[in-house]
Amino acid sequence: MEKDKLIFDIIEREHQRQKKGIELIASENFVSDDVMRAMGSCLTNKYAEGYPGHRYYGGCQVVDEAETIAIERLKKLFGAEWANVQPHSGAQANMAVFMAVLKPGDKFMGLNLSHGGHLSHGSPVNFSGLVFQPVEYNVTRDTNLIDYDMMEEVARRERPKLIVGGASAYSREWDYARIRKIADEIGAIFMFDMAHPAGLIAAGLLDNPVKYAHIVTSTTHKTLRGPRGGVIMMGKDFDNPWGKTTPKGVIRKMSSLLDSAVFPGVQGGPLEHVIAAKAVAFGEALQPEFRTYQQQVKTNAAAMAQAFLDKGYQIASGGTDNHCILLDLRSKFPELTGKLAEKALVDADITANKYMVPFDSRSPFLTSGIRLGTPAITTRGAKEPLMGEIVEMIDTVLHNPENDAVIKSVREKVNAIMAGYPMFAW
Numbered sequence: 001m002e003k004d005k006l007i008f009d010i011i012e013r014e015h016q017r018q019k020k021g022i023e024l025i026a027s028e029n030f031v032s033d034d035v036m037r038a039m040g041s042c043l044t045n046k047y048a049e050g051y052p053g054h055r056y057y058g059g060c061q062v063v064d065e066a067e068t069i070a071i072e073r074l075k076k077l078f079g080a081e082w083a084n085v086q087p088h089s090g091a092q093a094n095m096a097v098f099m100a101v102l103k104p105g106d107k108f109m110g111l112n113l114s115h116g117g118h119l120s121h122g123s124p125v126n127f128s129g130l131v132f133q134p135v136e137y138n139v140t141r142d143t144n145l146i147d148y149d150m151m152e153e154v155a156r157r158e159r160p161k162l163i164v165g166g167a168s169a170y171s172r173e174w175d176y177a178r179i180r181k182i183a184d185e186i187g188a189i190f191m192f193d194m195a196h197p198a199g200l201i202a203a204g205l206l207d208n209p210v211k212y213a214h215i216v217t218s219t220t221h222k223t224l225r226g227p228r229g230g231v232i233m234m235g236k237d238f239d240n241p242w243g244k245t246t247p248k249g250v251i252r253k254m255s256s257l258l259d260s261a262v263f264p265g266v267q268g269g270p271l272e273h274v275i276a277a278k279a280v281a282f283g284e285a286l287q288p289e290f291r292t293y294q295q296q297v298k299t300n301a302a303a304m305a306q307a308f309l310d311k312g313y314q315i316a317s318g319g320t321d322n323h324c325i326l327l328d329l330r331s332k333f334p335e336l337t338g339k340l341a342e343k344a345l346v347d348a349d350i351t352a353n354k355y356m357v358p359f360d361s362r363s364p365f366l367t368s369g370i371r372l373g374t375p376a377i378t379t380r381g382a383k384e385p386l387m388g389e390i391v392e393m394i395d396t397v398l399h400n401p402e403n404d405a406v407i408k409s410v411r412e413k414v415n416a417i418m419a420g421y422p423m424f425a426w
């Protein structure tokens with residue numbers, strides 16, 4: 001029996017919330033019992049500053065094995081030549097790359113945050129925008145697809161040292177070869193942050209940025225279905241991504257620059273319990289069942305997008321190639337903010353988050369969109385027919401965002417449905 005009843009009661013209430021509701025946050029998932037057990041293991045007790053075989057603490061011989069397995073499995077999963085599994089989060093992974101390839105004040109280019117980019121790709125309130133100098137590219141107004149012509153034009157004009165690809169709310173495939181070409185033309189490093197679609201990429205259902213980018217970062221907890229955390233990888237360019245244009249004074253290999261940027265650059269001791277859980281998750285992702293799961297994630301997202309389109313909803317970019325849908329509420333509900341839509345849905349035990357749509361006139365606190373994703377609900381076993389039912393329920397809530405009786409009846413339906421979709425045993 002746990003001694004801290006207060007906290008363990010809270011954990012149980014959160015467990016019930018997760019079990020009873022429909023989880024549609026695009027960046028969330030439900031990890032397996034084994035991933036959970038590894039995270040809750042005695043490895044949390046161990047200090048292991050440094051890397052396997054080169055630690056600043058004694059007694060690391062056992063955790064060295066887990067970290068080495070995590071690295072090897074990750075490399076195999078994405079066909080990488082080199083990997084670092086220590087970043088505590090996706091933002092930490094990105095910060096380490098920035099530290100390795102830029103100096104304070106250097107210029108880099110990332111996707112406009114209000115067009116789906118991430119905070120760590122140049123927000124003025126994040127290290128990326130505070131310490132470095134961001135310039136941005138957009139999606140186009142008519143297609144909402146990445147504006148590669150603009151990327152090229154800004155790259156030629158501004159000559160950023162780093163080009164960052166990747167997004168938090170972009171539901172289409174990327175043209176990695178085109179970005180690499182732009183980067184090569186101006187002698188920039190191309191980093192791709194695949195945090196969102198990593199699981200689909202691991203399963204071979206989307207193209208793999210490791211084949212094109214100099215450096216690839218990711219989180220491990222979204223579609224990849226591991227513990228919360230980050231990773232960094234390199235493919236063919238791991239030795240000297242600058243080629244003949246190596247900046248003066250840079251003599252070390254990029255892989256050791258990145259290792260040093262993670263530790264001691266931006267982090268202290270690695271979370272060896274989380275690294276062991278990453279190893280477990282990567283092992284799961286190497287199994288054939290993982291591909292079946294990711295295929296269903298994609299199929300479910302496509303089915304959900306179609307059901308919304310059939311009801312006259314507008315979706316940014318008109319649909320999805322991955323796990324994510326950005327619902328643009330402006331045409332169907334001009335008065336409804338993402339903020340109110342999110343609250344009404346959460347009250348109905350359907351969890352999603354408000355999101356800015358491209359060229360949104362509302363602020364990030366209000367927004368005109370809702371971001372939806374299928375990774376978590378698919379882990380619960382959901383298939384296409386449930387996507388239709390979910391869209392019906394969301395539609396009912398969005399037509400009645402302040403009607404308590406309607407919301408209550410949807411919530412009861414949600415809870416009844418989810419009782420038939422088991423979670424992992426924990």
Ligand SMILES: Cc1ncc(COP(=O)(O)O)c(C=O)c1O
Pocket residue numbers: 027088089090091092118120166167168193194195196219229230
């Ligand atoms: C594209 C992208 N990169 C990085 C991150 C940051 O990950 P974390 O929250 O683990 O720092 C996110 C998180 O949503 C993301 O969407």
